[in-house]
Amino acid sequence: MKTSVKGLSLSILGLCLGSSEAASTPPTKPNILFIMSDDHTAQAIGAYDGRFAALNPTPALDRLAREGMRLDRVFCNNSICTPSRASILTGQYSQANGVLDLTGSLATDHQYLPQLMHEAGYNTALIGKMHLGHVEPNFDYYMVLPGQGEYFDPKFFKKGVGAFEKQPIQIKGYVTDIITDAALDWLKNRDRSKPFFFCLHNKAPHDDFDYAPRYENYLADVTFPEPDSLTNAGNHGSIATRGDQDELVRYIGASIGRRNVFRNQLPLAGLKNNTDMDDEKILHESYQRYIRKYLRCVKGVDDNVQRVVDYLKQEGILDNTLIIYTSDQGMWLGEHDYIDKRWMYEESMRMPMIVRFPGVVPAGTRSSALINNTDFAPTILDFAGVKPPAYMHGRSIRPILETGKTPDDWRKATYYRYWMHLAHHWNPAHFGIRTDRYKLIFFYGLKNDGTGIQTPPGWEFYDLEKDPTEMNNLYDDPACKPVIADLKQQLLELRNQYDETDRKYPAIQAVIDRHWNTTDESRAEAVQISHQAKAAFE
């Protein structure tokens, strides 16, 4: 009883705020369909005009973009599944929500977004991948994969079927098809007395990029264009990512070809034991196989998105439904000879985001406002007529969606932190700041407790206007000194503002203190750490 009264007052408050801010008159409580795929990067969506656009990899998503808005500067604050999903559900940065890495979990009553949407009178459901630890999803209905889940004949935990995580059901078939079948089932049989907030979370195209057998011949004869940076390192990176005199390039950052001796794409490309091809040849072959498999997996996502859109149209609710398409973060498709994500560089930090809501979001529009994944929950709540709570760090992007314009007082910078160190794909821990034009990254190269192999501390600075592909680290360019000093100040302010300092991590704070200002002494120490790391890796 108490809950419903609280929900009512929240929604009345929200309605008043919502209507005074709205540029047009959208439905008071529209249906909201939030489709999130896993590791679906903007380079692999036709609407983003990347190097695969000519192959028409995502006609359904491109149509959504043509009928709505394409957002170009949406960034996660930590480019890895679990923490990004935690920020989406809480509207908070990682230290506030407690999910720093893949081991994190978000207690059921801390899943604020679905909880508040339920209280606002929404029928809430999550089908697909959640990946937030061993906690029950706080949705009226759920059917979720355990952890990453399987591509074929996957198991699910389903609301109402035994205790959570005790009695999984197994469904025969391919995961994206099964998730979509279940989504259509839920939509058809839902309680129509309430609007819905429906999270459709694909597992695809996460690695190992398995695709449904029907795509076996899709793009079979295509030679995929390569990014220049696959074979040309340019002045990308620093002592932190390459070591002194490049002595760590064989150990840091999982690669397409043989470069990284610990982890590379060759096993997934079926090339692990190949001895016929030299390093250069195998790099190109591995890349071709990687992209082919990835885009086949993406095709399964796109075709299934179309099935959902077709259903909404058939029921007559397509235009009354706010549709958001995104991914929990970006993905490397061979740029800089990287695979996976995690890095603060563009292709990995950037989330695709397409929003369709006719009459509210103008068709065919684009926005380059700096948005991050703490904004998702406030935005969804805003459209539901709920004032975003003060404990959320993000801000509703509804005014941007409605007008295409960025408010004058919008954020000028977004903060990023990759908390893990040398885990799985051999990325050093780092944090940094991205503004409209610049990016400054500090690699501290240490686990939270200071144990294990340290990698060299170092800074990278990119001018994204002149160098959008991050091929030229200008940190040591004297002309950039004033800009870098200003960014460091902003970085400190953001860390304080979002409670993202390292006061709980003294080993990391000590590295920050010694290397915040680069001196001859700090450079010498980084070189020494590089040599030690090389010895430890070998």
Ligand code: CA
């Ligand atoms: Ca992911």
